[in-house]
Amino acid sequence: MRADDRTGSVRTGTPGRDGEDRKDNQDNQDNALGEFLRTCRSHLTPVDVGLRAGGRNRRVEGLRREEVSILSGVSVDYYARLEQGRERKPSARITEALSRALLLDADTRKHLFRLAGLNPNLRPDSAREHVHPEFMRLLEASHQAVAYVLSPCFDILAANEPAQALLSPFAATGRISGNQNLIRILFTHPQARRYFAEWPSAATASLHTLHRNALRVPGDTEIADLVADLAAESADFTHAWQPNAWQDRTAVGLERAYRNVVHSAAGRITLAYRVLGAAAVPGQRLLLAAPAPGSRSAQAFTYLLAMGGRHPDAVATLTTANAPGSRRPG
Numbered sequence: 634m635r636a637d638d639r640t641g642s643v644r645t646g647t648p649g650r651d652g653e654d655r656k657d658n659q660d661n662q663d664n665a666l667g668e669f670l671r672t673c674r675s676h677l678t679p680v681d682v683g684l685r686a687g688g689r690n691r692r693v694e695g696l697r698r699e700e701v702s703i704l705s706g707v708s709v710d711y712y713a714r715l716e717q718g719r720e721r722k723p724s725a726r727i728t729e730a731l732s733r734a735l736l737l738d739a740d741t742r743k744h745l746f747r748l749a750g751l752n753p754n755l756r757p758d759s760a761r762e763h764v765h766p767e768f769m770r771l772l773e774a775s776h777q778a779v780a781y782v783l784s785p786c787f788d789i790l791a792a793n794e795p796a797q798a799l800l801s802p803f804a805a806t807g808r809i810s811g812n813q814n815l816i817r818i819l820f821t822h823p824q825a826r827r828y829f830a831e832w833p834s835a836a837t838a839s840l841h842t843l844h845r846n847a848l849r850v851p852g853d854t855e856i857a858d859l860v861a862d863l864a865a866e867s868a869d870f871t872h873a874w875q876p877n878a879w880q881d882r883t884a885v886g887l888e889r890a891y892r893n894v895v896h897s898a899a900g901r902i903t904l905a906y907r908v909l910g911a912a913a914v915p916g917q918r919l920l921l922a923a924p925a926p927g928s929r930s931a932q933a934f935t936y937l938l939a940m941g942g943r944h945p946d947a948v949a950t951l952t953t954a955n956a957p958g959s960r961r962p963g
Contacts, residue, residue, distance in 0.1 A: 664718035666748040671716050673735045673745075674701055682736065704734035706812055708821075708866035723749050724858040726788065730812050764791050768911065768919040778923040779904065785846040785916025786855040787815040787839065798937050799922075802828055802897055816843060820863055820870040830893035830901065838890035840873055846916040853916070887920065899937035903930045 675695035682696070682704055698716070702709040707727055714720035723731070728749045732742040743753035764772075764782045772780040772793050779799050781792035792800065792809045800809050803818050803825075816839050819825050819832070829835045847856045863870040888906045895901050904922040911917065924930035 664721075666721055666745075667716040667718045669745065669748055670712075670731065670735075673737065673741075674698075677736065682734070701731070701734055705730040706814075706817070707731065708862050710865040711862045714865075721749075724854050725751055726812070726855060727858060727862075733812075764917070768909070768917070771909070771919060771921070778921055780919065780921050781809075783815060783918045783920065784855065785843075785850050785853050786859045787817075787843060788855070789813050789815060790917075795934075795938055798941055799894070799896065799902075799934075801941075814859065815839065816859065817863065820867045820873075824897075828894055828896070829891065830895050831890075835890045836873055838887055842887055850916045887918065891920075892922075896933075896937060898940050899933040901930070902933050902937070903928070904934075 677696050679696065679700060682700070684700055684703075696704075698709050698712055701707070702712055705712070705727075707730055711720065711727075712731075715723060725746075728746055728751055732745050737745060746753040768782050769791065772782060772791055776793070777795070779793070779796045781796040781800070782790040784790050789800075789809050797804070797809055803809065803813065803822055819829065819836050819839060826832045843856065843859075846853070850856070860874065864874065887908045890906075892904050892906055893901065894904075902924060904924055906920060906922045909919040909921070924934045
């Protein structure tokens with residue numbers, strides 16, 4: 634899609650779309666952001682973004698809201714509120730995720746940011762730039778241990794290769810990136826409760842820390858956006874976020890929250906965690922983890938790193954496809 638199709642010269646008439654757009658149609662001047670998102674969505678097909686096209690009975694000209702949600706990681710409910718004009722101030726992180734999902738070029742991305750009331754120069758995709766230098770030094774030096782950095786709202790800002798392997802079940806595009814959020818994973822990813830062997834403790838400790846971060850960094854809109862988004866998407870989160878659901882409990886620290894995981898490629902792994910903070914970046918944390926030397930978990934962890942976090946079947950398929958003399962499609 635060309636920039637001149639989506640910026641100032643975007644056609645604002647309602648393209649003959651399905652009932653959801655006719656129902657939500659509002660005056661363009663009052664809802665410029667929502668109208669712009671709808672227009673961008675209508676100009677893309679599932680094939681454009683790597684999704685299956687679906688059957689002949691597809692009634693939507695472009696992408697469905699559900700498909701934008703899958704691509705961006707923004708809940709369907711929150712995205713619908715943006716299009717309908719019931720929500721008009723998305724965060725930079727959400728706006729960046731939508732610009733990527735809708736395949737916006739540089740000029741159109743800037744237009745989207747301006748409609749959202751944001752500085753187009755904000756770049757959540759360069760999340761590593763926000764990591765404290767000492768954290769980054771430790772992360773890059775930790776070749777045999779898991780190391781990843783969490784923002785105050787639990788966005789995964791940076792992760793070394795062992796962390797990429799450990800968290801690989803949640804990597805939608807092959808690698809964990811700054812657009813992925815650990816609390817969102819806990820409450821919305823279908824594998825979360827199998828992967829986190831002590832899921833209740835992981836969820837409680839994470840929410841306890843998130844609440845403390847909200848008090849320590851009151852101007853962080855990313856936390857408020859995350860809470861609003863998950864409250865609309867997950868009944869479990871809504872219940873767990875109530876103060877009486879976790880305030881009276883003896884909170885487990887993050888050092889113990891994620892220590893036991895069950896990875897599909899390597900089985901159960903127990904890790905000892907160390908969590909570091911820095912006064913210069915309130916709420917940001919570096920998590921370092923490693924299994925006990927000589928343990929069964931150490932063997933499983935070594936195997937996981939050798940497999941690159943992939944399931945053995947996937948590696949076998951890749952190896953067979955690349956083997957000498959193997960037949961390649963052509």
